[in-house]
Amino acid sequence: MSKYGEEAKRLHREGNRCSASVYKAFADVNINSDNNIPAPRSEDGKCGTVLAAEKLIREMGLGDVSDFDNEFLRVYGSLKCAELLKMHGRRCNEFVGFTAEYVEKLMGKNNNIVPERVIEMRKAWAEGDAKRDAGLEEPESIEKFRNISYGPYGDWNLLDVYRPKNKTGEKLPLIVSIHGGGYFYGDKELYRFYCMHLAEYGFAVINYNYRLSPENKFPAPLEDALAVFNWISTNSDRYGLDKDNVFMVGDSAGAQLVSQFACICSNKAYADIFGFNLPDDVKLKGVSLACGMYNIRRRSDGNNDLMLDYLGTFDLLKDPRTEVHEYITSDYPPAFVFSAENDFLVTECEPFAEFLGQKGIKAKAKIYGKKEDVEVGHVFHVNLKLPVGEEANRDQTDFFKSLIKDY
Numbered sequence: 001m002s003k004y005g006e007e008a009k010r011l012h013r014e015g016n017r018c019s020a021s022v023y024k025a026f027a028d029v030n031i032n033s034d035n036n037i038p039a040p041r042s043e044d045g046k047c048g049t050v051l052a053a054e055k056l057i058r059e060m061g062l063g064d065v066s067d068f069d070n071e072f073l074r075v076y077g078s079l080k081c082a083e084l085l086k087m088h089g090r091r092c093n094e095f096v097g098f099t100a101e102y103v104e105k106l107m108g109k110n111n112n113i114v115p116e117r118v119i120e121m122r123k124a125w126a127e128g129d130a131k132r133d134a135g136l137e138e139p140e141s142i143e144k145f146r147n148i149s150y151g152p153y154g155d156w157n158l159l160d161v162y163r164p165k166n167k168t169g170e171k172l173p174l175i176v177s178i179h180g181g182g183y184f185y186g187d188k189e190l191y192r193f194y195c196m197h198l199a200e201y202g203f204a205v206i207n208y209n210y211r212l213s214p215e216n217k218f219p220a221p222l223e224d225a226l227a228v229f230n231w232i233s234t235n236s237d238r239y240g241l242d243k244d245n246v247f248m249v250g251d252s253a254g255a256q257l258v259s260q261f262a263c264i265c266s267n268k269a270y271a272d273i274f275g276f277n278l279p280d281d282v283k284l285k286g287v288s289l290a291c292g293m294y295n296i297r298r299r300s301d302g303n304n305d306l307m308l309d310y311l312g313t314f315d316l317l318k319d320p321r322t323e324v325h326e327y328i329t330s331d332y333p334p335a336f337v338f339s340a341e342n343d344f345l346v347t348e349c350e351p352f353a354e355f356l357g358q359k360g361i362k363a364k365a366k367i368y369g370k371k372e373d374v375e376v377g378h379v380f381h382v383n384l385k386l387p388v389g390e391e392a393n394r395d396q397t398d399f400f401k402s403l404i405k406d407y
Helices: 003-013 018-025 048-059 065-076 081-088 092-109 116-133 192-199 220-239 253-266 268-274 305-311 314-318 346-358 387-401
Strands: 142-149 158-164 172-178 204-208 241-251 284-290 335-340 363-368
Touching: 003 018, 003 092, 018 048, 018 092, 048 065, 048 092, 065 081, 065 092, 142 192, 158 192, 158 220, 172 192, 172 220, 172 253, 172 387, 192 204, 192 387, 204 220, 220 241, 220 253, 241 253, 253 268, 253 284, 284 387, 305 314, 335 346, 335 387, 346 363, 363 387
Parallel strands: 172 204, 172 241, 241 284, 284 335, 335 363
Antiparallel strands: 142 158, 158 204
16 A cells, blocks of 8 residues: 555554545645535535545646546446445545545645655745735725636636736736746745735736645646746737737746746747747747746756756757747847845846847846845845835846836
């Protein structure tokens, strides 16, 4: 019996319901858990183990739930609790173990087992971000459309749209935010205060979840960015989004993803390497890159666990998809690139802006704060309590406005 199978059976023996036993067994790796455990028979009379497995598979992005359902049917003859009891008696502990083991095998097949170091980093970073945002409230001036599905990967593929209430009925320029977090951490809930703040500058803003590592590998976040652009193409009228004036912001790993996706959007040859077909009617007009690194190959020096979690193998460093700079052309969108004196990635900022300028691309670089400003460090602009953070957010939105004709 597998690790998670044994844990699920133990929880069941201790008196937990079958669904809770399976679901709780994966608490250490299921970062998308909402702790809303399905009750046995709550859906079509299904066994609680089946409902828990289906929920885990969706939340963890492990594939199609019908594959599990078919396997459970093959082994036990039914998905329904009453029928299982009639055919097999009270073998619930066996069902629990079988189900948890199946989910664990899916994790292994997809290389989705999360290392303890990642689990601990996620916890520590979440605690720090919670302290940073303590006391913040969502602005009443912003209209929020939440938890909209934009792709096939369950909770990984949910987005929010924020709009100023005083712009109701207007088609607004759009900012798409790719959150940071080292490719392994973060979600739209963490970035909602920041993204709503950007909306206060007169923009519609899309704030979205994307598939994280190590559960998902390169190029999953870029595939999700493409899915968001496709969603914009088909839903712009409903949410009042100006497809001719689309901008992107990203910080840290999100800045790298934005910088790379901008290359995909502006160079069809590069997009073709990924097999991406971008919507013709969504125009990326500019990007803002905060506290990022912009050369995957240089950062992946063979001894970087987080990059290995994301890439899956350093062999990808020989893949043309990771050679972004080579494919940047003069069609690349204008870029505002910024950092802080105390950002550990500050040395990435000005060289990348200079590189873009040498390609004939409009690019502006700015470094905020002073060495003695210890709070003005990595992704400082997400801290809405810092005046310099508000300054940076005003600067990046002003940069976007300068690119909009007749704004």
